[in-house]
Amino acid sequence: MKENKFGKQGWTPERIGDLSGKTYVITGTTSGTGFEATQILLSKGAKVVMLNRNPKKAEHTINTLKQELGNAIDVLNIRMDLAEQTSVKKAAAEVLEKVESIEALICNAAIAQVPSRKLTVDNFESQLGVNHYGHFSLQAMLFPLIEKSKGRIVTVGSMGYNMGLKTIKFDDMNWDKDYGPNDAYSQSKLAQIMCIYELQDRLKKAGKTEVKAYACHPGSSNTNLINTSGSFLMKVIFNMMKISPLVQSAEKGAYPMLMCAIEEDLDQQCFYGPTGFSNFIGPVGAHKLEPHAKDKAVAERLWEVSEGVTGLKWNI
Ligand SMILES: NC(=O)c1ccc[n+]([C@@H]2O[C@H](COP(=O)([O-])OP(=O)(O)OC[C@H]3O[C@@H](n4cnc5c(N)ncnc54)[C@H](OP(=O)(O)O)[C@@H]3O)[C@@H](O)[C@H]2O)c1
Numbered sequence: 001m002k003e004n005k006f007g008k009q010g011w012t013p014e015r016i017g018d019l020s021g022k023t024y025v026i027t028g029t030t031s032g033t034g035f036e037a038t039q040i041l042l043s044k045g046a047k048v049v050m051l052n053r054n055p056k057k058a059e060h061t062i063n064t065l066k067q068e069l070g071n072a073i074d075v076l077n078i079r080m081d082l083a084e085q086t087s088v089k090k091a092a093a094e095v096l097e098k099v100e101s102i103e104a105l106i107c108n109a110a111i112a113q114v115p116s117r118k119l120t121v122d123n124f125e126s127q128l129g130v131n132h133y134g135h136f137s138l139q140a141m142l143f144p145l146i147e148k149s150k151g152r153i154v155t156v157g158s159m160g161y162n163m164g165l166k167t168i169k170f171d172d173m174n175w176d177k178d179y180g181p182n183d184a185y186s187q188s189k190l191a192q193i194m195c196i197y198e199l200q201d202r203l204k205k206a207g208k209t210e211v212k213a214y215a216c217h218p219g220s221s222n223t224n225l226i227n228t229s230g231s232f233l234m235k236v237i238f239n240m241m242k243i244s245p246l247v248q249s250a251e252k253g254a255y256p257m258l259m260c261a262i263e264e265d266l267d268q269q270c271f272y273g274p275t276g277f278s279n280f281i282g283p284v285g286a287h288k289l290e291p292h293a294k295d296k297a298v299a300e301r302l303w304e305v306s307e308g309v310t311g312l313k314w315n316i
Pocket residue numbers: 027028029030031032033034051052053054057080081082083107108109110111112130156157158159160217218219220221222223224225226228253
């Protein structure tokens with residue numbers, strides 16, 4: 001393992017300077033790592049555009065943030081349900097109307113471990129539809145402004161990329177056969193990560209190297225993830241784990257995405273997250289990524305499939 005370039009404690013938000021005049025767009029901020037990342041960005045003076053599916057929860061989030069940081073914070077919510085392509089496209093159009101720059105788009109929202117196979121309104125398996133296709137469309141639509149801003153796209157993946165099939169099930173993307181909650185979640189997170197490395201290649205080929213794309217993950221963090229979408233058994237298991245030292249705070253889980261959104265001179269080829277036990281916890285930095293996440297033939301095909309089913313061609 002390489003030495004952590006940020007020292008023994010790894011990357012921490014103490015490295016963030018004044019973010020006044022900078023705009024960050026982030027998905028899924030009503031709880032967990034997304035909420036913590038938003039709070040830290042706002043505390044450093046950034047403008048934050050939150051994209052959430054539940055307006056009531058978003059309003060509550062804004063009130064909580066104002067209580068913590070004062071009324072002067074520059075935050076707004078735009079309604080977006082990643083499970084509906086029309087909602088994603090509408091929200092992206094609204095972002096483009098309302099902001100002048102995007103320093104980073106942080107794709108954080110997700111559902112996980114959905115116990116039985118469900119389809120979104122667009123007929124995508126729910127985890128692939130929300131986690132991957134939803135964010136793929138959002139990224140494609142916001143790309144022109146991110147490019148103009150010389151900004152970044154940050155994907156919050158998961159160590160789950162290294163579980164399940166470890167490749168993309170092209171002949172059965174919707175899991176008509178052999179659905180498993182963890183296999184389908186793992187595939188959705190693998191798809192998200194693969195598209196980041198594929199995006200880097202496409203940007204490089206087009207000479208658009210001022211836009212950066214990063215993949216990271218929060219390790220094992222104390223959030224609502226399993227409580228929102230997991231089975232009863234998974235909830236019991238994860239809630240037991242939460243009291244063990246193998247689960248860190250949601251705040252620490254936010255550090256990798258903040259690092260990828262802000263830190264200069266990061267190697268895009270790396271995968272970022274906690275570097276301690278099993279990458280669940282520990283100092284934040286770059287760590288090993290298994291080669292299947294960069295399988296070029298699979299990534300190219302996945303990109304084409306994703307453009308096909310979302311009906312969105314990236315303007316790279
Ligand atoms: N926690 C972990 O140990 C862990 C491990 C590996 C990876 N991750 C990744 O970390 C990221 C953050 O998750 P978290 O752990 O902080 O979970 P969380 O507390 O459940 O937060 C997830 C956020 O995503 C939002 N969301 C879910 N479905 C959505 C949809 N259809 N449209 C828009 N927003 C939606 C949720 O909104 P609602 O409030 O409306 O539900 C919530 O704001 C995810 O990408 C997850 O895969 C987490």
